[in-house]
Amino acid sequence: MKRENILMGPGAVSFGGVVMHDADGISADIDSATQDIRSSVNGKLDTIKTDQQGKVAFTPCGVLDAAILALLFPRQAPVIGGSVFGAEDTPLVVNGVDGKEVTFVNVALTGIPDLNLSTVKTAFGQAEFTALIADGMKPSDADAFYKTAAVPYASGYPSADGITGTPYKAAFGAMTLPDTLDGWTVNFELSLQPVTTDDIGTVDMLLTDVAVRASCTPLGKSTADILSALPVPKLRGTSTRTNNDLVITGEGGGLAVTLCNAALVTGPLKWGSTDLRIGQLGFVAHRNPATGQLYSVALAAK
Numbered sequence: 001m002k003r004e005n006i007l008m009g010p011g012a013v014s015f016g017g018v019v020m021h022d023a024d025g026i027s028a029d030i031d032s033a034t035q036d037i038r039s040s041v042n043g044k045l046d047t048i049k050t051d052q053q054g055k056v057a058f059t060p061c062g063v064l065d066a067a068i069l070a071l072l073f074p075r076q077a078p079v080i081g082g083s084v085f086g087a088e089d090t091p092l093v094v095n096g097v098d099g100k101e102v103t104f105v106n107v108a109l110t111g112i113p114d115l116n117l118s119t120v121k122t123a124f125g126q127a128e129f130t131a132l133i134a135d136g137m138k139p140s141d142a143d144a145f146y147k148t149a150a151v152p153y154a155s156g157y158p159s160a161d162g163i164t165g166t167p168y169k170a171a172f173g174a175m176t177l178p179d180t181l182d183g184w185t186v187n188f189e190l191s192l193q194p195v196t197t198d199d200i201g202t203v204d205m206l207l208t209d210v211a212v213r214a215s216c217t218p219l220g221k222s223t224a225d226i227l228s229a230l231p232v233p234k235l236r237g238t239s240t241r242t243n244n245d246l247v248i249t250g251e252g253g254g255l256a257v258t259l260c261n262a263a264l265v266t267g268p269l270k271w272g273s274t275d276l277r278i279g280q281l282g283f284v285a286h287r288n289p290a291t292g293q294l295y296s297v298a299l300a301a302k
Helices: 066-072 223-229
Strands: 011-015 018-020 022-039 043-060 092-096 100-104 107-111 115-117 127-131 146-150 168-172 175-177 184-197 201-216 244-250 255-266 281-284 295-299
Touching (some): 011 022, 066 295, 107 184, 115 255, 201 255
Antiparallel strands (some): 011 018, 011 092, 107 127, 115 184, 168 175, 168 244, 255 281
């Protein structure tokens, strides 16, 4: 075995014309779904292929750039029932520093990364992309799922500018949250319905829901502040919405994140010798009925 034949090394991802660098590696899982063919006489006779998908996952290293934000945080005013893959195939390219390149020819973002809003954390959690067979092609067609090439590394290197965190403050109606125990976490969940054909398998995915939630452990707030913000007085069966946005903003840079029509749904209290009185608050976003907007993620003013 020759050393040069043992392939290792990092790379970079290009999707939709935007180059992204990872924090701790890029993974590409090729998932060929199968089904057993059985007989009551001798059990499993064969295993047949039923679908072809791939998952590309990585944690962006934290560079805050408008183009990266637009790519990683789409569907801010989601179209329910709309195609996730769209009318045209979008390739995802993994360009290795060793000059080996892999292109997945038909890819969509199917896992929006969590946001970590803190002075000491980089911004992004793991992003996930799904690869399918190219539109109008069969798995047996050349380059229907992926293609490889020997291409010199040309994806550049990330800058450290803007990667480190910044203090974040939040406002929710009349309540301000000037500081937290360890920052804010914002979670995004896409619900998707596969579109399949008998000939090809999965050819698209439809968006069925988008959920956005935010949480923090606040400091400097009283028990009365939290109790008055919870939907305790609301009658059973009534909406928890307050018509107030939750706005989380970095001071002097970072990100500005808004959860539209937010509701505070959890606000635990604790009594103990070392416990903070206010536990982790949980907020959930709802659409703005006038604009259809559910959330926004943008660069904060410096």
